Amino acid sequence: MATTSPSVERPRVVRSARWRRFTKGGGVELLIMVLGILAFWSFLSSVIPNPSRYLPAPLTVLFSSSDMLWKGLLPNYLGQTLFRLVLGSVLGLAIGIPFGILLGLNRTVSDIFYPILNFFQSISGIAILPIIVVWWGNSEKTVFTVILYTAMFPITFNVLAGVRSIPRIYVNMLRSLGASRLQVVRDVILPGAMPYIATGARLGIAFAWRAVIAGEMLVGKRGLGWMIFTAQDTDHTDEVILGMVMIGVIWILIDRFALRPIEADTIQRWGLVQR
Amino acid sequence: MPPKLVVQGLSHHYPDEYTGEDVHALDNVSLDVDEGVFAAVVGPSGCGKTTLLNILAGLLPYSVGHVKVDGIDVTGPGPDRGVVFQEHAILPWRTVARNIGHGLEIQGMASEERKKKVQEFVELVNLTGFEDRYPHELSGGMKQRVALARTLCADPVIMLMDEPFAAVDAQTRITLQEELNRITMATKKTTLLITHNVDEAAFLGDKCFVFTRRPGKLKATILIDIPRDRRVWKDLLHDPQFIEKRDEILTLVREEVSPHGDD
Numbered sequence: 059m060a061t062t063s064p065s066v067e068r069p070r071v072v073r074s075a076r077w078r079r080f081t082k083g084g085g086v087e088l089l090i091m092v093l094g095i096l097a098f099w100s101f102l103s104s105v106i107p108n109p110s111r112y113l114p115a116p117l118t119v120l121f122s123s124s125d126m127l128w129k130g131l132l133p134n135y136l137g138q139t140l141f142r143l144v145l146g147s148v149l150g151l152a153i154g155i156p157f158g159i160l161l162g163l164n165r166t167v168s169d170i171f172y173p174i175l176n177f178f179q180s181i182s183g184i185a186i187l188p189i190i191v192v193w194w195g196n197s198e199k200t201v202f203t204v205i206l207y208t209a210m211f212p213i214t215f216n217v218l219a220g221v222r223s224i225p226r227i228y229v230n231m232l233r234s235l236g237a238s239r240l241q242v243v244r245d246v247i248l249p250g251a252m253p254y255i256a257t258g259a260r261l262g263i264a265f266a267w268r269a270v271i272a273g274e275m276l277v278g279k280r281g282l283g284w285m286i287f288t289a290q291d292t293d294h295t296d297e298v299i300l301g302m303v304m305i306g307v308i309w310i311l312i313d314r315f316a317l318r319p320i321e322a323d324t325i326q327r328w329g330l331v332q333r
Numbered sequence: 334m335p336p337k338l339v340v341q342g343l344s345h346h347y348p349d350e351y352t353g354e355d356v357h358a359l360d361n362v363s364l365d366v367d368e369g370v371f372a373a374v375v376g377p378s379g380c381g382k383t384t385l386l387n388i389l390a391g392l393l394p395y396s397v398g399h400v401k402v403d404g405i406d407v408t409g410p411g412p413d414r415g416v417v418f419q420e421h422a423i424l425p426w427r428t429v430a431r432n433i434g435h436g437l438e439i440q441g442m443a444s445e446e447r448k449k450k451v452q453e454f455v456e457l458v459n460l461t462g463f464e465d466r467y468p469h470e471l472s473g474g475m476k477q478r479v480a481l482a483r484t485l486c487a488d489p490v491i492m493l494m495d496e497p498f499a500a501v502d503a504q505t506r507i508t509l510q511e512e513l514n515r516i517t518m519a520t521k522k523t524t525l526l527i528t529h530n531v532d533e534a535a536f537l538g539d540k541c542f543v544f545t546r547r548p549g550k551l552k553a554t555i556l557i558d559i560p561r562d563r564r565v566w567k568d569l570l571h572d573p574q575f576i577e578k579r580d581e582i583l584t585l586v587r588e589e590v591s592p593h594g595d596d
Contacts, residue, residue: 230392231422235436235487236412245435249426328426329469 114296119303122296131285136304139281142198143270146205147263153206154213154262155255159247161214162221175214183208183269187276196277201270208269212261220254221247253325260317267309335404336365337491337523338372338389343398344548345384357548358384362398364542364551366491366525371517371561373526373538375582377590381549382527386495389525390416403490412436415489419496421480423468430455430464432479436487454482457516474505481513485520492517494526498533507566510536518561531586535579536564543582546589553585 080086096116103115110118126132161168183204194200228246237245248255274283282301289297345359358381366372374382387393389400391410400407402414415436423432431438434451442450455464458478468476477497484492497513498506514537517524528534534541541555557578559569569575 225420225422227418227420227422228424230390230410231416231418232435232439233392233410234390234412234414234416235439235483236410237439241439245439246424249424252426324426328467330425 111293111295114299119296119299122294123300126297126300132304135281135285136308139270139274139283140308142201142205142274142281143263143267146202146270147209147259147266149202149206150209150213150262150266151259154210154258155217157210158214158217158258159221159243159251161218162251163243163247168218175211179211179215183265184272184276187273191277200277201273204273205266205269209262209266212265213255213258216254216258216261217251220251220258223254224250249324249328252328253330256317256321256325259320260313263312263317264309267305267312271305334368336367337370337403338364338366338525339399339401340364340385340389341399341401343385343388343395343400345381345388345393345395345397347384359388360548360550362549362551364554366523366540368523369521370539371514371524371526371537372540372542373528373534374542374544375528375531375534375586376544376549376552377546377586378529380544380546380589382529382544383495385549386416386493386525386527389493390414412440412487413490415484415487415492417477417480417484417492417494417497419499421473421476421497421500423476423479423483425468428465428467429460429471429479432468433482433486435483440487450486454486457485457519458482458512472505473501474509477501477509478512481516485516485522489522491523491525494524496528497526499528499530506533511565513537514561514564531579531583535575535582536566536569541578541582543585544589552589555582555585 099113100115100117103109103113103118106112109115114122123132161171186207187200187204190200190203194203224247228250229242232242232246270281271283271286274281275287282304286298286301289295289301341363343359343362344357346355346357348354349356362385364372374385376382384393388395389402389407391407391414405413407414424435427435430448430451433454434447437447437450452464455461458481460475460478460482463471463475468479471479477500481497498509501509510533516522517537526534526537535557538555538557539561541557542551543553543555544550545552555578557575559572559574563569563572
């Protein structure tokens with residue numbers, strides 16, 4: 059075999075490093091899985107009667123997505139759903155984090171509120187939706203309330219556990235350095251509870267994501283959930299499936315590009331968790 | 334010059350966390366530490382040493398007796414008493430430099446001035462080059478140096494140390510003891526060290542307070558008049574004066590250790 063010159067060799071090294079990263083990260087397995095599912099799905103669609111009603115083939119769904127993209131409906135619905143998710147989650151974090159810290163720091167407060175929180179935690183967002191509709195009708199306010207309500211519990215409970223997990227010695231140390239209560243919260247409690255806050259946020263936003271879709275199906279206009287529901291009503295099964303696929307894909311993108319980097323930037327750098 | 338630390342007639346009881354039984358931890362303890370002196374409190378485990386430190390640090394309220402630092406009654410934790418805890422307690426989410434400068438940050442010192450001061454103490458504890466590392470990247474001994482630098486950097490009236498080298502290996506402990514001697518000599522910091530290690534107390538202490546077992550009473554005060562710059566393990570191990578003092582403390586402590594081992 060002829061020897062390769064360095065100028066040819068170099069890009070090959072780069073390609074192989076990228077390839078290794080792809081294979082090491084489970085890329086190959088994932089690709090095989092996805093292709094396998096698509097193949098099985100296509101096969102099912104080709105053997106069942108009336109596939110366009112029961113299970114449109116992947117390609118049909120893809121065509122319907124380009125059709126909806128073309129009409130501008132998909133971006134519109136997606137934008138609406140994401141807006142609801144972001145606003146609801148931000149509100150959930152803004153209430154859940156301080157509330158969790160307060161519960162974690164003060165025994166009396168947690169003794170009073172914990173049983174009540176535990177009670178309401180069991181009533182899912184969907185289960186409180188009817189009473190909210192009675193109060194506020196089919197409005198945006200109703201949808202936001204359900205999202206906020208859903209996101210709040212995992213966030214609050216995780217932050218509470220996070221605050222309790224902080225070694226007492228850190229607090230004592232800071233007080234010996236002359237820190238005020240507020241400085242203790244800022245320098246020890248918040249960063250110390252960070253791994254739990256991150257977990258709580260991830261869970262809370264994941265729950266909120268489900269709540270958005272469910273809420274949109276029952277109240278509100280536009281949005282992915284609404285799209286799926288009306289598509290079913292009008293026998294557009296391809297759009298129903300398209301909506302489902304979008305839900306999963308969007309979540310993976312949110313997790314990969316928004317939630318995980320936050321984790322990597324903080325608690326991994328501090329050595330609080332190892333991947 | 335009045336002493337920097339004065340403890341007078343200090344007694345302390347507390348209910349046991351699990352059984353609720355009354356524990357008599359300290360009984361009528363009186364002691365004082367002059368400016369620039371390195372004092373060591375040594376005694377068997379469970380002699381109330383840690384209780385004493387927590388009271389001095391202001392982390393444990395006391396009712397019987399008096400504790401004064403620089404003439405002022407101790408009523409709670411404060412920056413006049415810097416504490417080095419047994420498990421270093423440096424914050425994993427702060428770099429070495431930001432841990433060391435934490436006390437100054439709390440005091441509200443301007444960032445430029447703080448950086449200069451932090452650098453000074455980074456050098457003092459031999460951590461140059463590690464300023465931007467996180468604690469999980471450091472060895473146990475290095476973490477304890479960070480904790481020491483953090484306390485000294487905040488410039489307390491007195492430094493309180495609770496078994497600071499109990500969690501490091503024997504080799505590191507010897508090095509850290511020599512460094513602590515050098516550093517407290519260089520900074521002239523008044524220090525009170527709590528330890529169960531007789532060698533450590535005799536090596537570092539100008540003044541050693543030997544405690545009885547519970548309820549902790551001051552059993553004897555041993556003065557060790559060896560110049561600080563002569564305190565290097567290699568030399569002291571063969572120094573008759575050191576050996577005599579060390580054995581004197583050892584005898585006093587062994588009388589207190591229960592024949593059945595730890596109680």
